Amino acid sequence: MRCVLLSCVNWLVRRIESLGGISRQGVVATSRWVQDHPIPTASQRALWLVPASALIGVGVVSLDAAGLGLSPFDVWLSGLSDITPLSFGQSAWVTSGVLFVVAAAFGVRPTGRSVLFIVLNGLSIDLVGSVVVAPDSIGLRIGLAAGGWLALVCGVALVVAKGAAGGGFEALMHVAERRGHRPLLLRTVLEVGFFIVGLAIGGSFGPMTIVIALSMGPAIMSGLQAIEDHRIGRESRLSGSGSPTAESSQRPSAQ
Numbered sequence: 347m348r349c350v351l352l353s354c355v356n357w358l359v360r361r362i363e364s365l366g367g368i369s370r371q372g373v374v375a376t377s378r379w380v381q382d383h384p385i386p387t388a389s390q391r392a393l394w395l396v397p398a399s400a401l402i403g404v405g406v407v408s409l410d411a412a413g414l415g416l417s418p419f420d421v422w423l424s425g426l427s428d429i430t431p432l433s434f435g436q437s438a439w440v441t442s443g444v445l446f447v448v449a450a451a452f453g454v455r456p457t458g459r460s461v462l463f464i465v466l467n468g469l470s471i472d473l474v475g476s477v478v479v480a481p482d483s484i485g486l487r488i489g490l491a492a493g494g495w496l497a498l499v500c501g502v503a504l505v506v507a508k509g510a511a512g513g514g515f516e517a518l519m520h521v522a523e524r525r526g527h528r529p530l531l532l533r534t535v536l537e538v539g540f541f542i543v544g545l546a547i548g549g550s551f552g553p554m555t556i557v558i559a560l561s562m563g564p565a566i567m568s569g570l571q572a573i574e575d576h577r578i579g580r581e582s583r584l585s586g587s588g589s590p591t592a593e594s595s596q597r598p599s600a601q
Contacts, residue, residue: 403470408494415552445514
């Protein structure tokens with residue numbers, strides 16, 4: 347019986363790993379881990395954090411106002427903000443701060459962009475949350491949840507595509523790699539662990555939690571692949587390597 351249970355747990359863990367993350371934090375860490383898209387300068391990367399954080403703030407608050415469930419990690423943040431004087435954004439700061447401290451204790455210090463990313467995310471969530479009012483109509487709530495999911499996906503994709511920042515999960519994944527462990531396994535344990543604890547303390551869980559867990563990773567990965575395909579195609583067109591004229595000029599002339 348024990349072997350069967352362990353096999354089921356191992357299968358479930360590997361399925362979650364294959365999703366590329368079940369929360370915005372896990373997806374950011376995994377996407378940057380397997381496919382980074384940096385842009386030229388550090389200042390530009392930091393600049394992209396502003397619109398990305400704004401989109402993430404709109405997404406999280408819209409999902410929270412809809413009342414149909416949050417991203418698995420955000421279930422923990424909502425529960426923490428409910429049982430403490432902390433706001434949602436402040437809960438994110440405290441949690442990320444703890445993760446950064448743990449990573450630093452193992453020799454992986456957070457980058458300035460990572461800290462800025464967390465700060466801007468928290469500010470954005472609290473600012474947007476102060477003006478958004480939860481609707482009463484179920485139709486409006488479903489529409490708000492769908493819009494929140496889209497904003498969240500776009501914000502996370504922008505962070506990863508522009509190489510803007512990582513986070514506490516990414517820092518701990520580097521720790522795991524240095525110590526000979528599976529980084530994606532650690533990310534999965536963190537996501538599932540925070541979700542379970544968040545659920546236990548009354549975090550906002552609902553059908554959208556399941557939708558986000560199953561769809562966000564594949565959606566981000568597909569989006570990043572589309573961006574990469576577009577970039578390669580654009581470079582090919584600009585270089586003229588794929589044009590009929592270029593191809594005809596490369597053929598040997600008939601003698």
